[in-house]
Amino acid sequence: MELVPIRRTFTWRRKWSTFRRQMREMRMVAYGLAHKNHPILVHLIPIRRCNLSCTYCNEFDDHSPPVPVEELFRRIDHLAGLGTSIITLSGGEPMLHPDLDDVIRRIRKHGIMAGLLTNGYYLMPDRIEQLNQAGLDHLQISVDNVQPDDVSKKSLKVLDKKLAMLAEHAEFHVNINSVLGADVHRPEEALEVAQRAQAYGLATTVGIIHDGSGQLKPLSPDRRKIFEQVRDLGKSSFGRINKHNPFQDHLVKGKPNNWWWCRAGARYMYICEDGLVHYCSQQRGHPGIPLEQYTREDIRREYMTKKACAPYCTVSCVHQVSVIDRWRDRQTLEFDGKPKPSV
Numbered sequence: 393m394e395l396v397p398i399r400r401t402f403t404w405r406r407k408w409s410t411f412r413r414q415m416r417e418m419r420m421v422a423y424g425l426a427h428k429n430h431p432i433l434v435h436l437i438p439i440r441r442c443n444l445s446c447t448y449c450n451e452f453d454d455h456s457p458p459v460p461v462e463e464l465f466r467r468i469d470h471l472a473g474l475g476t477s478i479i480t481l482s483g484g485e486p487m488l489h490p491d492l493d494d495v496i497r498r499i500r501k502h503g504i505m506a507g508l509l510t511n512g513y514y515l516m517p518d519r520i521e522q523l524n525q526a527g528l529d530h531l532q533i534s535v536d537n538v539q540p541d542d543v544s545k546k547s548l549k550v551l552d553k554k555l556a557m558l559a560e561h562a563e564f565h566v567n568i569n570s571v572l573g574a575d576v577h578r579p580e581e582a583l584e585v586a587q588r589a590q591a592y593g594l595a596t597t598v599g600i601i602h603d604g605s606g607q608l609k610p611l612s613p614d615r616r617k618i619f620e621q622v623r624d625l626g627k628s629s630f631g632r633i634n635k636h637n638p639f640q641d642h643l644v645k646g647k648p649n650n651w652w653w654c655r656a657g658a659r660y661m662y663i664c665e666d667g668l669v670h671y672c673s674q675q676r677g678h679p680g681i682p683l684e685q686y687t688r689e690d691i692r693r694e695y696m697t698k699k700a701c702a703p704y705c706t707v708s709c710v711h712q713v714s715v716i717d718r719w720r721d722r723q724t725l726e727f728d729g730k731p732k733p734s735v
Contacts, residue, residue: 405563406563409524409563409564410563410565413505413529413564413565416505416529417505420432420477420478420505421716423477424477424659424716425716427475428659428695428717428720428721429475429688429691429692429695430474430475430476430477430688430691431471431474431475431476431477431658431659431660431661431691432476432477432478432659432660432713432716433477433478433480433659433660433661433709433712433713434471434476434478434479434480434660434661434662434663435480435481435482435509435660435661435662435663435672435673435709436464436467436468436471436479436480436481436482436663437459437481437482437483437484437486437662437663437664437665438458438459438464438481438483438484438486438489438492438495438665439456439457439458439459439483439484439485439486439488439489439665440452440453440456440483440484440665441453441454441455441456441457441458441483441484441485441488442454442483442484442485442488442511443485443488443511443513444485444511444513444544444545444546446536446543446544446545446546447542447543447544448543448544448571450674451482451483451484451673452483452484452485453484456484456665458488458489458490458491459489459665461491461494461495463667464491464495464498465495465498466684467663467667467683467684468495468498468499468502468504469498469502470683470684470686471504471663471683472502472504474686474688474691476504477504477505478504478505478506478507479499479504479505479506479507480506480507480508480509480530481495481496481506481507481508481509482509482673483509484665485510485511485513485514486508486509486510487508487510487513487514487515487519488514492526493522493523493525493526494526496508496523496526496527496528497526497527499527500526500527505529505530506526506527506528506529506530507528507529507530507531507532508523508528508530508531508532509531509532509534510531510532510533511533511534511546512533512535512546512551512554512555513550513551513554515554515557515558516557517557517560517561520557520558520561520562521561523562523564524561524562524563524564528564529564529565530564530565530566530567531558531562531564531565531566531567532566532567532568532569533546533551533554533555533566533567533568533569534546534568534569534570534571535547535548535551535568535569535570535585535589536570536571536582536585537578537581537585538578538581538584538585541578548581548584548585548588552588555568555588555589555592555594556592558592558594559592559593559594565595566594566595567594567595567596567597568585568586568589568594568595568596568597569596569597569598569599570582570585570586570596570597570598570599570622571598571599571600572598572599572600572611572615572618572619572622579614579615579618580618582598582618582619582622583618583621583622583625586598586622586625587625590625596622596625597623597708598619598622598623599640599706599708600619600640600643600644600706611644611646615644616644616645619640619644620644623640639652639708639711640708640711643704643706648703648704649702649703649704649705650703652702652711652714652718653698653702653714653717653718653721653722653723654671654698654699654701654702654705654710654714655694655695655710655713655714655717656671656672656675656694656699656710657669657670657671657678657679657690657691657693657694657695657697658691658692658693658694658695659695659713659714659716659717660672660709660710660713660714662676663683664676667682667683667684668680668681668682668683669681669682669683669686669690671694671699672707672710673707674701674707675699675701678727679694693725695717695721695723696721696723696724696725697723697725697726697727698723698725698726698727699727700727
């Protein structure tokens with residue numbers, strides 16, 4: 393496969409944006425350590441539709457309309473009232489939403505950090521500049537293979553030019569994520585993807601593919617080795633968390649994590665296109681409360697509620713958020729598997 397030349401420019405505007413973002417990240421972490429009754433990370437779904445149909449994904453359809461922008465504004469305003477630190481727009485493919493930039497601006501208006509999970513297909517230099525102007529802080533693309541196949545079209549062959557564009561034009565932090573698991577045909581390509589992304593100066597992470605409930609699909613010994621090689625390349629803040637975090641070390645060996653407390657529904661929340669609060673993308677239906685009814689009492693309850701799915705959970709964003717509270721507040725409430733009414 394022929395790859396485009398690597399070019400990355402460093403402007404004063406980019407350096408200033410990086411400095412400001414890092415200062416805000418430090419304040420976010422300090423606030424999260426000092427106060428526990430607010431969400432740290434929320435995944436907000438502006439549209440369920442996606443232009444791709446990766447076979448391992450259960451988070452998309454091919455027909456749903458975008459959530460009206462005024463409704464998204466109300467949800468963002470409510471999350472701001474709860475003290476949310478980061479809102480990441482996911483999907484589906486969020487770049488299909490016609491008012492995406494206005495949604496990002498609304499997030500940033502509240503002083504909340506704005507993230508975006510995208511397949512990268514719609515990125516062009518002018519579109520990246522629009523995201524710069526909107527105030528985007530973080531963008532993540534999952535690149536699953538070198539050549540597209542029947543599992544995923546998110547391949548390096550298709551996206552390499554997009555990575556070059558991001559390296560040249562993006563003023564926000566860019567992370568390239570790879571996944572390993574039973575459905576990926578050529579797991580060794582994850583290392584090539586990570587090396588290419590780092591050659592562009594982009595951050596890299598690696599995750600473990602999960603089943604339809606977010607649970608572990610154990611890795612074979614050869615895939616464990618690849619996982620460790622890709623993980624050890626990580627130089628970003630997220631990469632360092634993964635590198636030194638025993639969550640994934642246990643999971644790649646098929647061992648449960650019985651010692652952590654999942655704070656989903658409190659420190660991490662997943663807000664679907666219907667505006668309901670869920671533990672995560674793989675545990676939809678719990679607690680299943682409309683966001684406009686969600687209060688700090690709900691946050692305090694879910695913060696203290698054990699989740700039976702936690703030992704074999706592979707949802708890395710929930711792991712990362714839980715690190716802030718790892719040292720405090722053993723959970724004492726039992727999750728009964730039923731949607732909970734708002735308190």
